[in-house]
Amino acid sequence: MARYIGVDIGGTNIVFGVVDEASNCLLFKKVATEADKGSTHVIQTIAAHILDLAEQTDEPILAVGVGVPGFVDHANGIAVSAVNLGWENYPVVAELEKLITIPIYINNDVRLYVYGEALAGAGRNYKHVLGVTLGTGIASAMVNEGQLYYGSGNRAGELGHITMPGNTYACKCGLVGCLETIASANGIVRQAKDAIIQGGNSLLKLWYPGDQIDKVTALDVSNAYDQGDILAIKVMEDTGVYLAKGLAYAINFYSPDLIVIGGGAAMAGERLLGPMKRQLQASILPLYWEGLSITIAQRVEDAGIIGGALYAKNQLS
Template identity: 50%
Template sequence: MSYLIGMDIGGTNIVCGLTDENGKLLDKIKEPTETAKGSGYVFDKIERMVGELLLKSGIDKFHVRAIGVGTPGFIDPVKGVTVFAGNLQWRQVHTADEISRRTGLPVFIDNDVRMYVYGEAICGAAQGFSHVLGITIGTGLAAAMINDGKLYYGGGYMAGELGHILLPDIPYPCGCGMTGCLETAVSGTGIARQARDRIAAGQPSVLQQWLEGRPLETITAADVSKAYDAGDAMAIEVLNHTGMLLGKGLATAVTLYSPDIIIIGGGGALAGERLFAPMRHYLQQSVYSGYWERLTIRTAQWIDDAGIVGSAMAAKQRLGA
């Protein structure tokens, strides 16, 4: 029997999991990233975590074929370099080499959202579909496209930045330097921001009472969902508007990529039908009927583990297995 390790290095936590050859997750451990202590510290911690995971599982390292790693930001998967990851404050970090040197194992890295969608495509909610568009609604809005088991990268490995297409009527400046990027409204951050702005502009909402004097900045996307369920008109407007924007953004992606299935993951997916009902409505209105008729839409199977399973399975594929 041989095994793979999948790893997700996020701005907050590192999750490290052991899978079998088929992507079955056997065990996992989690530690805070502590990115402020620098990449060397993080890599030393990863070395320790790999040892600990193997010890805990009773697996000899020689039975592990490779480590797959997902990190946020712009990644060069061929060179194994994290080109830029704002969350980690990493720039031109040789992630694959650093981890390989410490563990003695082959290491393959890629963007964390690509790995998440890869996991869902290979052994999650999109299993059996040939053309998979996966999105994650979290702090931002990210996407990846997989065709016949292969990730779509585009030039500079930069394809799929759905969060940075511009839609009219989005007034927010984006970290990327533009104004009106989809993710400034369609994300956990964006939902909270829309609610705060409406309240600041004087629109009444139950959220104001729930704040009990705390500052507006403490409102989260989860609060907006709660207010929606309480029948709050402001919260209903925000989630309808966000769903509309997501539907229109996805319509463009569907027309250009022609996916068989859209998988929706990330913490923002917890808004569920509050967001998905208006999204479907506007998506159907905004694509040629031939696309809509053959399209399946599903929420992701995993909120947490698709990234580590995807990383492990992508490493297996890149070994040429």
Template identity: 40%
Template sequence: MSKIVVGVDLGGTNIAGVLIDEKGELKGSKVWPTEAEYGPEHILRRIIELIRTLLEENGFTLNQLQGVGVGVPGLVNTREGRSIISHNLPGWKDIAVAQKIHEEINAPVFIENDVRMAAWGEKLLGAGQDKEDIVCLTLGTGIGSGIFIQGKMFKGRKESAGEIGHMTVEKDGLRCNCGNYGCLELYASGRGIARRAKEALANHTSSLILKLVNGDINQITAATVCTAAKQGDELALKVIKETALYLGIGLANVANLLNPQRIILGGGVMQAGELLLEPTREVVYSRALPLNREVEIVPAKLGEWAGAIGGAMLAKMQFIEGRSSLEWVW
């Protein structure tokens, strides 16, 4: 009888799940709406039902399920399996995620921050699987990261390492929600790109960006800017190039600090592709110290499935292979 594990990625909009066997082979996947507006208990029921549905639709039973790995947005306590808080999920505060899921499926459950779980996905099966020292960044509404040193994830003394999005890149910049000023997140995240595009449109009313949203400036997103840039819109290209400058400054600092072999960039902002990547590389290679310019800067491979895949692979390592987390976390 096959042994299987499930990985779940909880997002504010969708919940994604994958099922893999003891060989690491994908046996099923599913994504459906989170329905976060109905509160924490409803979300937990959705996760449990997703796990059960994945098993049933792919011919497996709960008796074959060896464990589950869940990526949760926001602050988490991995040792206790608790989600401390997630601002994208209404009412979500101090939730015993692992315990509540375990009570329903009778299998061990562990949780991790969703961005770190996505980083694990890329490290084990994506763009980072052939490297030991890598940094994975998710450029979405905000900016999060996962740092690997000699093949192990570095989380810091209180699991708060890797807040690259709150690195200062503009000394007199805007105030961030974190209380700092000039954070990278304010300039290179999806939200930051949209804000700067709206500001720039004050003097460029003929931009394709406006046409894409039928003149409603409030509907502009980073995706809108990326679409316009790919079609050669001058303003959009300017915003993307400016984004590359800020991102490149941040990544040059990361390269100098950690000397990674590879930096992997994922998230919605990467819809811009090489329009963002190439000028970002140029900034990094012009600002980093000579030995640190050897870092490769590449796009992520797993897309929206990275977090679920990371959760499943860690569940396999822990609950099927019996490996201690001490083997893969500093």
């Protein structure tokens, strides 16, 4: 039986996994990225752990798929811009090929995460999967009948940077009102803090008195929600409504049959999905609503690894 290795490079950690033909992650490894030590160090770390995993595996490793956080030219194996790693037009595949003889493919980390979830997670029984990650920002990718959708310049799927009327937050991209400024995990925190600064009452004020308010996380807002905190409930409601209005556009253009929500804020579950679904039903044609499933990502831990491994496998054939 053949094996594949999936690698998911994050700003803090790199995770590795050996994946079998049935999309099981057999071996798992997590190491520090240490991007500050330079690109060569990171590449050497990745190569060493790939070789180590290959040695631990009896079956042959046919290919490696690597997810890079940022803008990736997957056809040429280049990380065009990965800000968190400090990489600009960095030839990841060429550099790794100096150290490893196994075929290597790279792609954007969110695309591979959604690819893994679509093919071997919540999307297994769906043909048109829109995956959305709610974290520091908002990212998305679309998989149609097993194929990633890229668009011109691989720029498709910028759900995080559609501008939402009523949202006055400035985005670091230069636009005003981007969806990710208000409906990401960071956006949830921002809304809660702003409501408190404007005099709103909340358990969050008790938990984080005075200047400590800056330490509030999206998980805290979710916990306050569970205590019946009115401010937290309003933040979750508003976030769900914004998300729904953004997704309504994506649905009209892509027509997915499944939307998978992943990333940190997905852990809020129905607290967020409840209001989101209610608004969504009011915002799209019944034809879309009836054909649509919405769920939380299944493979939270290893979707990126599985996606990388499956992507590499499918590039071979």
